């Protein structure tokens with residue numbers, strides 16, 4: 270059914286407008302939700318279809334409140350606007366939790382007659398009932414009160430855990446003479462004190478260069494050791510409490526363990542499947558990891574003839590040394606081809622070609638002059654709008670991520686999304702180019718998938734363990750010699766040579782298996798801590814990492830106390846590898862031709878455009894024409 274063309278959101282022009290946009294607009298949406306909830310309960314004669322429409326109206330209002338609140342709290346240059354947005358984001362979270370414990374609202378759907386619903390309505394009703402049940406609504410009064418208490422405890426403990434990490438910065442002092450190998454600019458920024466000592470902190474700006482370049486093993490071990498004890502002992506009891514709270518909540522809600530609770534809404538489906546998946550990755554990675562390990566140990570022995578093992582404190586140093594010495598990839602030379610403006614043009618041109626869209630620059634107000642706004646257009650039709658906020662500034666989010674701004678709803682609103690990144694305005698590292706493609710993968714998924722009727726199924730509202738797959742797939746375009754040559758041109762006008770890209774790819778493949786075992790250590794820790802709940806956390810976690818990787822943890826370290834993802838990811842740190850298995854399989858369908866027109870079209874239609882309207886497993890099978898397999902991931906592990 271044709272709809273009149275939709276107009277993008279008009280963003281405010283001035284400070285008063287932004288304060289209202291961040292404060293009053295979401296509050297108005299929340300009032301609308303309360304009114305809808307009142308009608309749902311009061312109007313008992315509504316059909317199930319009418320109830321679902323009203324519920325969807327509330328979902329749209331909630332998403333229209335939540336998306337800009339999360340975005341603005343991370344990017345608006347005015348701290349008052351950020352604070353207003355943050356306050357609204359908290360109010361929205363609270364409203365959502367409260368709705369799922371509201372028994373009157375639950376009865377509107379638990380008693381609803383499903384006869385005559387179409388497939389999408391039935392799916393929405395199933396999801397809705399599931400979400401209510403997961404919230405604990407069908408427990409007795411005491412049970413509901415306890416679930417609420419446990420959920421609040423989880424939030425509070427998670428915040429404490431994260432705060433201890435954020436505030437847990439450690440320092441060590443080392444002799445200035447022991448910093449051999451570190452870059453000149455690092456040494457200039459770290460002058461020696463009166464005693465010829467240099468202070469190093471556990472911040473990434475010190476940690477990363479030291480663990481990568483410090484030739485003195487004792488310096489690497491001292492700083493990585495301090496980093497591995499970040500937030501310890503403070504977080505020891507916090508983590509034990511958090512694990513206990515989650516176990517009790519899972520049991521109260523009728524789940525085998527916390528991983529069963531978390532995975533119920535994901536592709537993987539159960540705790541037992543997480544365990545099986547981790548075992549499978551471990552088995553697949555073992556041969557390549559063993560041969561890589563032999564090489565890094567041999568390289569360590571050139572520095573330290575008596576070394577018997579490679580520890581996590583030596584891992585980055587050895588990989589970096591081998592890549593430099595054996596693969597002839599000079600990072601300085603590589604970055605000379607990646608001037609920011611050309612990379613931006615390249616990301617736009619590459620994805621435009623792949624997805625058959627155009628990006629039309631728009632001169633419209635936004636939250637900062639750095640923001641570049643484009644309409645995403647196909648055949649004259651506007652599909653959505655993107656906002657690229659790509660350079661660092663004070664008070665802005667300091668990683669790279671994609672944020673929604675407007676959820677796309679058929680006949681109601683065009684999808685809009687934003688990237689918040691922190692790229693230099695000059696030359697980029699190749700890693701950053703890969704990141705740019707990755708985040709852009711989320712953005713186009715949000716726009717192309719954002720044309721559906723139901724707010725719960727539009728854009729990137731798909732299973733959490735699938736959502737990285739389209740982004741991980743798009744990274745591959747940043748590793749293709751032809752794609753890179755189309756935009757990676759140095760200041761003399763020469764495109765990046767294919768043989769340099771080939772060396773970059775070979776160097777990238779080396780260490781991949783060991784890196785996967787390191788990730789497997791994190792995933793195993795996240796899973797087994799939640800499922801086994803050991804009494805001796807230190808001994809258990811040491812064992813998890815030793816079982817996952819030949820690269821050993823530092824003895825006696827307490828890295829779990831600083832493992833920030835334990836709060837948000839819970840038992841599910843496996844998701845990144847799970848998505849990667851799918852991404853490698855999706856890539857195999859392109860059979861080496863990244864712009865194959867037929868495959869690209871199928872990818873768009875079967876993976877991106879459906880958004881969350883179908884289970885991810887069905888999307889993947891529709892695209893591949895078969896069940897997803899492990900084969901392409903296994904080949905990638907072996908260095909292909």
Ligand SMILES: [Zn+2]
Nearest residue numbers: 707711737740
């Ligand atoms: Zn991502």
